[in-house]
Amino acid sequence: MTTILVHIEGDEGQASRLAAAFDLARACQGHLVCLSVLPYAAYALGDPAMGAFPVTTLIDAVEARRGEERAAVEARLRREGLSWEWQSGDGDSADRLVEHARLADVVVMSAGPYARAAALKMGITGDVAVRAPAPVLAVPEAATRFDVAGPALVCWDGSQEAARTLRQAIPLLKLASGVTLLTVSEKDSPFTGRVAAAFLSRHGVAADVVERDAGAASVEQVIRSVAAERQASWLVQGAYGHSRVREMLFGGVTRGLLSDAPLPILMGH
Incomplete structure (x- = not known):
């Protein structure tokens, strides 16, 4: 980049x-x-x-x-x-x-x-x-740096937005000390987390796939928990929503992470 x-x-x-x-x-x-x-x-x-x-x-x-x-x-x-x-x-x-x-x-x-x-x-x-x-x-306003070489957490749900953002993030993921690819309550889709990890491997990025069930927690809560658990320095997240609306018609996960970002987030649509 x-x-x-x-x-x-x-x-x-x-x-x-x-x-x-x-x-x-x-x-x-x-x-x-x-x-x-x-x-x-x-x-x-x-x-x-x-x-x-x-x-x-x-x-x-x-x-x-x-x-x-x-x-x-x-x-x-x-x-x-x-x-x-x-x-x-x-x-x-x-x-x-x-x-x-x-x-x-x-x-x-x-x-x-x-x-x-x-x-x-x-x-x-x-x-x-x-x-x-x-x-x-x-x-985030409180951030003092962007540790590009630190561990990265990729949020994956198989969607077009997630896939596009994943491809855009590859140059930075190559610089990360480790990459975790997280799926939460994965849906029945041919584009699973393991398929996405295989795609990254062909670009020279080794990703550890973590699969979690949300259970009583929200997807956003699981993402925040795994980010802390993996000591992630930055996140990759698809931006789900519609343009030209200042209130941001985003899904709850995207909106929640952006409004109170725990880490720098690379977002794409």
């Missing part, structure tokens, strides 16, 4: 997004594309405390904040010594990220309700995950 698209917004999750993107770029000898998107609403509303100011003053204030944010991030990028570029856009953040993902290998965004507009933030990440041609790496 050598072209890494990073969402730049200056919000609470940005520090963890950048840290994860830096780790990913180093592990893959990658290039960072930093995309800063300013919603049109920012020009119209500006700072509420400046409501009586002329429109031109509001625009100048918004652009000044944008410039300060860019200067701060670029200073950090120069210190990291990585290959990077800066892209700017206006309008809908999800739309611009999906567009730029056309020539990206992965999109680094934030997981969970971590901001004042929690539902909107989570909706943007989910929206991009189900629309973008590249997978999304959803990073």
Whole structure:
């Protein structure tokens, strides 16, 4: 994954997004594309405390904040010594990220309700995950790094979303110290966990298949339990849902993991 698209917004999750993107770029000898998107609403509303100011003053204030944010991030990028570029856009953040993902290998965004507009933030990440041609790496706000070389846990149910995400994850799975492929209450399907593990083996990835019955627990609870048991550093999870709905019409497992992510999650649709 050598072209890494990073969402730049200056919000609470940005520090963890950048840290994860830096780790990913180093592990893959990658290039960072930093995309800063300013919603049109920012020009119209500006700072509420400046409501009586002329429109031109509001625009100048918004652009000044944008410039300060860019200067701060670029200073950090120069210190990291990585290959990077800066892209700017206006309008809908999800739309611009999906567009730029056309020539990206992965999109680094934030997981969970971590901001004042929690539902909107989570909706943007989910929206991009189900629309973008590249997978999304959803990073928890509390994360300080992305241990690419650590153990990985792949959540597998034989679906198209799980299969596509599995294929997209192969370059990173090759770097993991171990791979666990988890099935929970596996359905009657020709695409079993063992078939998926055999597919990975032909790509040079050895996966340990773990089969669990949910019993009284939810699938999400089983995933969290096995992630802790296997000391996983990151997860691979298909993004099940519909695009263009900010409330994210995801299945309960995907929504639950994303809203309170225990680890960085590579998600694809």
